[in-house]
Amino acid sequence: MKYTLTLLLSLLLVATGFAEIVPGTGVDINPPANYIPSDRVTGFMNMETGASIVVMSLPGPYDECMKGGVMDPEEMRAKGVVIISQTPAVVDGNRATLISAKQFVNSVLYKKWILVTDRSSSTIFLMATYPADSPEREGVILKNVLLKAVFTKPSAPLENLKFSVTAHEPFEIVEFTGQNVGLLPRGKFPIEDCNTPFMVAGLSLTLKYDVSDRKAFVEKRIKNVASVKDVSIQSTKSIKIGELSGYVTMAIGKDEDTRTPMTIYQVILFDEDGYCMIMGLTPEAKRKEYLPTFQKIAESFRLKE
Numbered sequence: 001m002k003y004t005l006t007l008l009l010s011l012l013l014v015a016t017g018f019a020e021i022v023p024g025t026g027v028d029i030n031p032p033a034n035y036i037p038s039d040r041v042t043g044f045m046n047m048e049t050g051a052s053i054v055v056m057s058l059p060g061p062y063d064e065c066m067k068g069g070v071m072d073p074e075e076m077r078a079k080g081v082v083i084i085s086q087t088p089a090v091v092d093g094n095r096a097t098l099i100s101a102k103q104f105v106n107s108v109l110y111k112k113w114i115l116v117t118d119r120s121s122s123t124i125f126l127m128a129t130y131p132a133d134s135p136e137r138e139g140v141i142l143k144n145v146l147l148k149a150v151f152t153k154p155s156a157p158l159e160n161l162k163f164s165v166t167a168h169e170p171f172e173i174v175e176f177t178g179q180n181v182g183l184l185p186r187g188k189f190p191i192e193d194c195n196t197p198f199m200v201a202g203l204s205l206t207l208k209y210d211v212s213d214r215k216a217f218v219e220k221r222i223k224n225v226a227s228v229k230d231v232s233i234q235s236t237k238s239i240k241i242g243e244l245s246g247y248v249t250m251a252i253g254k255d256e257d258t259r260t261p262m263t264i265y266q267v268i269l270f271d272e273d274g275y276c277m278i279m280g281l282t283p284e285a286k287r288k289e290y291l292p293t294f295q296k297i298a299e300s301f302r303l304k305e
Contacts, residue, residue, distance in 0.1 A: 051130035062118035166300035197282035244269035
């Protein structure tokens with residue numbers, strides 16, 4: 001399970017206002033003043049500062065995420081996220097962990113509050129990100145907003161996606177993490193090991209993500225895929241899908257645990273608000289079997305109007 005969850009996360013707050021249910025998540029939060037519902041992320045954004053509150057849900061158990069799983073400090077550091085502290089918490093009667101972290105994005109240092117909450121068969125992530133040079137009060141406000149979240153039954157997450165993608169045999173859409181989905185063979189979750197091919201598709205979390213050298217960006221992105229090491233790029237080519245243009249990159253690497261040779265298929269498309277990513281991962285031995293399906297699914301990707 002760690003395999004799928006880490007990749008999905010790579011894809012990767014008391015003030016005035018009123019409580020709002022974040023569409024498709026079942027999470028009720030009270031955003032601070034100047035934070036508005038976002039068309040880009042599942043949550044809220046402060047358009048002046050670039051700060052955000054994002055809600056993500058994973059079907060994996062809480063303990064798997066916290067004990068050597070996706071929130072492992074070394075795993076996070078490998079993705080450029082430095083965990084400062086972890087504190088046990090209880091939020092709306094649910095077991096949780098509040099994490100303080102920091103990360104550089106486009107050479108700008110951001111601070112993060114990440115609330116990981118146990119919701120029985122799933123794990124809810126609430127993440128507040130704000131510039132490190134913000135007033136200290138901003139961090140306190142965001143932390144309090146996360147800790148006062150209320151959880152209800154989620155409603156139709158697929159309908160609240162800002163994009164569409166068509167699954168093709170044998171893949172089925174089975175996971176929702178904010179504006180990201182996972183596709184697995186026969187919809188079987190969790191993935192037991194690296195021998196099972198799977199895909200992810202979604203939108204960048206950062207609004208107005210400015211990329212000066214797009215080709216260099218996509219090649220750097222594929223080299224940082226979670227759980228795959230020794231990544232070597234085979235090709236990067238221009239691609240257009242629907243109205244969006246970008247790059248398709250093929251690479252090979254090795255599973256970090258078993259050293260199994262892996263093939264990575266990545267499509268990154270750029271739109272006016274950031275970028276969209278579709279990625280497929282399969283053992284090299286199954287490349288010929290699954291690559292055509294990866295390509296077919298990627299070509300179905302469309303932003304909703």
